[in-house]
Amino acid sequence: MLTKQRDLRTGRSVWQGERPPRFPRHGITGDTQSDVVVIGAGISGAMQADALSAAGFDVLVVDRRGPVRGSTPASTALLQYEIDQPLTKLTRQIGEEAAIRAWRRSRLAVDGLAARMKALSSAPVIRRDSLYLAGNVLDATGLAREGEARRHAGLETALLDAAALKERFGIDRDAALLGYDNLEADPVALATGFLRAAISRGARLAWPVEIVDLDAKPRSVSLRTREGYRISCRHLVFATGYELPFGQMPKGHEVLSTWALATAPQKRSLWPRCCFIWEASDPYLYMRTTPDGRIICGGEDEDFVDEDKRDALMGEKTKAIQRKLGKLLPGISTEADYTWTGTFGASTTGLPTIGKMPDLRNCWAVMGFGGNGITYSRIGAEIICSGLLGKGDPDAELYAFRN
Template identity: 90%
Template sequence: MLTKTRDLRTGRSVWQGKRPPRFPRHEITGDTQADVVVIGAGISGAMQADALSAAGFDVLVVDRRGPVRGSTPASTALLQYEIDQPLTKLTRQIGEEAAIRAWRRSRLAVDGLGARIRALSIAPVTRRDSLYLAGDVLDANALAREHEARRRAGLEAAFLDAAALRERFGIERPAALLGYDNLEADPVVLASGFLRAALARGARLAWPVEIVDLDAKPRSVSLRTGEGRRISCRHLIFATGYELPFGKMPKGHQVLSTWALATVPQKRRLWADCCFIWEASDPYLYMRSTRDGRVICGGEDEDFVDEDKRDALIERKTAAIQRKLGKLLPNISTQVDYAWTGTFGTSETGLPTLGPMPDLRNCWAVMGFGGNGITYSRIGAEIIRSGLLGKGDPDAELYAFRS
């Protein structure tokens, strides 16, 4: 197997309350060729297929399960430009110039993603602000310094002290930062929309297909499926999420377990502006609303990937998230309608690994770890499209493989 097989999620997410999307299936009955083969038909693979088919490449997407059946339905889909690692902390890790570039690129990615969703008429684009609450990673004073760092980088934000936070949002915390213009989405709708756009241009989607071997040559890549079929391509892209190519973890990355819930729909006003809310804590609680009045809330991350142990904790972790949600927002209902758990990833810097794979010619990977997975999938699509077109990307080294 080229990628490590994982039990990616358990339970039923709020996005699975509707009928699963249907797609035309391409059957691989003999030797097959394509300009680009994308392994993975989740949100990352869908964005790759859209970007590359629009650039004129003949794209074949393959998946061992089926389209949008891996980690994507487990996403809580807070499409933020704010990186998990605060700008002040990232500056100490990689330097001010690189840290500012990384934050600005995330801002551009969210804007570009919103524009692409509108251009393809995938779904209505809903803009949401984000409220970043003081916690054990950044206290009120550190949040004030973070505010100044973001303002110097040209990233607009507002600092709210305890009184302003209480008056505007009814939340009791020492301070918060208010960021602007992020995106709210249904990740299954997004992935399906990008896949359908690519298919309309002639891209092909095949499943269930297990790629078990590859031979990376100077000008091409040869693949072998579990059924012995041969696929030849000029470029191969791993968009396999937490099922890592060859099971290898990039330097500074870690795979975890996480839990989330969605409440029953509520007609009452949830909170001011229904902005995203998350904490400057480790692990942090995060939440958003949906169009039908649910609250999606997640967190309680644990440093292990044992699926049986993870699944056994659903009831306890759901109750813990309920308690924290109720304490933070006492005027809403925390009655649970959906609860789920899944594999999640982080990195020391909060940045993903995107780009060409070391020692494998013509092979690329998108490893969008952290709470900005969909935002990073957009950046990965931009970087790989530029690379395959021979143009390069000015920020590519920020996300390059580290060994």
């Protein structure tokens, strides 16, 4: 197989509560060609198709399941610039200059994504602040240092002590950092909007199509479908999420399991400003709200990918999340209307792998998203589009494949 096939999610997420988006079903029924083939029609593939078609490329998107049917519906869609790896820790790993660039690029990506959403009118643009609570990774003293590092990088951040945190948000923790202007979204609606924008410019979407072989040549790539048809293209982009090309894990990455729930609507019980809340802990709890007043809460991550084992823990993990949620916010209901579990990628630095694939000419990939999946999807679209246009990207080396 060209990509490692996984059972990416189980259960029903809140984004699947209504009728799924409809796209005409078109397979590949003969040999064809395109400037760029994008494998994967989730949020990453949709952003690639939008960016590349807007740049004038003839784009063909293929997916073995169908559009927006892989990991995208399992996303909790906290579109944050704050990287999983704190800036102070990332500085020790890759140096201050590179760490600051990575954090600033995520800030730019969130703002760019908001602007693109507004331009396309594909989904409402809802800005949310984020509250980062002291935990077992960064205590109150560590959060103070982290806040200083972020402000030094030009990222506005406020440090709240225990008294201020209790007064403003009703939360009992030693300290928290308050960041500003992240994005809240419905990931299914977001991906659908980007795909439709690309299609309106002439991009093609083919599904169900499974690519089983490729031949990367000096100036082109030749693909073969399961039915034996050939697809010729100048460039190939893997946007297959956690179904890794050839099953190969990029250096410094791993695939994990996670669990999430969405409560019943409870607008009157929600916390002030409905900011994102997450912890400086490992594993960390994270939560957001929805426009109809639900709380989406996730966490309890485990470093294994066995789907049967993951699914068997659904009940136990849901109860654990409910206990933590109820302890943190005693005034809310933890009754779950939706529960789901899924597979996701993480890295030791919190950064993804984006760029040209080693030893495969004209092949590119976006892999290893961590907790900033959609933010990194945006960065991936920017870097790969610039690369295919021959312009390059000033931050490309931050995310390049490592040997």
